[in-house]
Amino acid sequence: MISAGVDQYLVRLDIACRQVCRDIKSKGCGRSGKQKKEKKVAEFSFYQPTRLDFGAGKLEKLGQITAAYGQSCLLVTTSKEEAALRPLYERVKKILDAAGVRYVHFDEVVPNPDIKGIAKASEIVRREKLEVVVAVGGGSSMDTAKAIALFWEAETVDWKEAFGKYSSPFAVYELPGSKALPIVAVPTTAGTGSEVTQAMILSDQEHQDKECVYHQAAFPQAAIVDPELCRTLPPYLTAVTGFDAFTHAFESYMRELASPYTRMLGIEAMKTVIRALPKLMQEPDNMECREAMSRAAVFAGISLSNASADIPHPLSEVIGGVVPRIAHGQCLACVYPAYLRFRITNLPEKCADIARLFDPALAQVSAEEAAAHLPGQMEEFLKSIGIYNTLADLGVTREQLAEMKTNFVFNVLPFAPKEILLGMMDAAYGKEQA
Numbered sequence: 001m002i003s004a005g006v007d008q009y010l011v012r013l014d015i016a017c018r019q020v021c022r023d024i025k026s027k028g029c030g031r032s033g034k035q036k037k038e039k040k041v042a043e044f045s046f047y048q049p050t051r052l053d054f055g056a057g058k059l060e061k062l063g064q065i066t067a068a069y070g071q072s073c074l075l076v077t078t079s080k081e082e083a084a085l086r087p088l089y090e091r092v093k094k095i096l097d098a099a100g101v102r103y104v105h106f107d108e109v110v111p112n113p114d115i116k117g118i119a120k121a122s123e124i125v126r127r128e129k130l131e132v133v134v135a136v137g138g139g140s141s142m143d144t145a146k147a148i149a150l151f152w153e154a155e156t157v158d159w160k161e162a163f164g165k166y167s168s169p170f171a172v173y174e175l176p177g178s179k180a181l182p183i184v185a186v187p188t189t190a191g192t193g194s195e196v197t198q199a200m201i202l203s204d205q206e207h208q209d210k211e212c213v214y215h216q217a218a219f220p221q222a223a224i225v226d227p228e229l230c231r232t233l234p235p236y237l238t239a240v241t242g243f244d245a246f247t248h249a250f251e252s253y254m255r256e257l258a259s260p261y262t263r264m265l266g267i268e269a270m271k272t273v274i275r276a277l278p279k280l281m282q283e284p285d286n287m288e289c290r291e292a293m294s295r296a297a298v299f300a301g302i303s304l305s306n307a308s309a310d311i312p313h314p315l316s317e318v319i320g321g322v323v324p325r326i327a328h329g330q331c332l333a334c335v336y337p338a339y340l341r342f343r344i345t346n347l348p349e350k351c352a353d354i355a356r357l358f359d360p361a362l363a364q365v366s367a368e369e370a371a372a373h374l375p376g377q378m379e380e381f382l383k384s385i386g387i388y389n390t391l392a393d394l395g396v397t398r399e400q401l402a403e404m405k406t407n408f409v410f411n412v413l414p415f416a417p418k419e420i421l422l423g424m425m426d427a428a429y430g431k432e433q434a
Contacts, residue, residue: 063099070131191241193301
């Protein structure tokens with residue numbers, strides 16, 4: 001089923017690219033075929049090295065896929081004491097056993113993964129001489145696995161240096177050690193897209209610091225996306241992870257690095273989330289919607305890894321660094337209304353494209369008029385999935401807000417002047433409370 005869908009999108013991309021070529025030819029040349037005016041040819045880069053196995057029941061291939069990279073692995077998950085996930089972890093172990101893959105289960109992943117856990121897991125990898133890192137879980141499990149695979153050789157890591165050094169999603173970095181371990185990612189949520197990106201969000205909770213680390217070796221070698229694994233995801237986690245997927249697609253669409261590939265994937269992801277996520281909140285057992293959301297998360301993740309994020313993601317990391325109990329997707333939801341009011345003023349055409357996904361009738365009005373609808377559309381969408389909140393609603397204090405606003409990132413973010421970014425933080429908190 002997914003193969004046919006991907007084929008359809010590739011055909012559409014081919015048609016679109018051919019049309020672009022015809023447009024360039026017709027607009028750039030006269031009847032004689034001679035060039036009227038020299039135009040800069042569009043340039044872009046696109047990279048996606050992760051093998052993807054998508055579909056219901058694909059988890060059964062985990063043993064075979066893992067064995068292709070090694071005969072032993074570190075299985076990375078959240079606590080096995082979580083009753084809802086315990087049967088899944090036991091199933092995964094049986095699949096690995098059947099394939100002859102030896103495993104050690106590291107089950108100490110926490111939300112907003114902390115660097116202390118990474119050090120502990122890396123010591124296990126060295127002691128047990130493990131060859132592969134297998135992540136089963138949401139973004140926290142996959143990001144933890146990436147960090148382990150990258151830094152496993154080091155008994156100590158200078159995380160302040162690492163946070164500063166591995167800060168670009170598009171740089172090609174040397175490895176921190178002699179080699180990185182292969183990663184097999186099995187997401188149990190539909191949202192983070194970490195299974196197809198080079199990014200990992202890590203926390204130094206001792207210093208209330210939360211950073212996004214990038215490395216080309218952090219792309220998983222393989223991702224198994226089985227929508228069945230999301231069937232029991234609670235409504236709130238369905239909402240915040242699903243909205244995270246939407247933001248990946250939206251923000252990468254806004255960036256100047258967006259290409260025909262990322263725009264196509266991003267638009268498809270946003271259309272899917274707009275259609276499927278509110279319905280899924282009402283019908284949690286709707287597997288058609290679960291499958292659609294898993295697909296959207298992959299598309300949005302690929303788009304994000306190639307075009308990067310916009311203002312909300314660094315702001316959400318600032319929030320999460322001070323108040324780690326708030327889910328990443330919820331932090332984004334708090335920031336988005338103010339962010340959109342800013343973006344419609346300087347990127348009205350792109351914002352209009354998204355507004356028309358919510359309401360196709362806006363195709364009949366100008367870009368500026370269509371874009372003006374987007375903040376209201378987003379507020380209604382967030383209400384429909386139950387995460388339209390301010391930071392104050394979530395128990396953040398004014399003292400914590402003040403601490404967030406002292407973060408150094410407000411002096412270096414290139415997206416907007418510092419006062420505008422700080423204003424977004426005030427709006428995310430709630431004007432009447434701030």
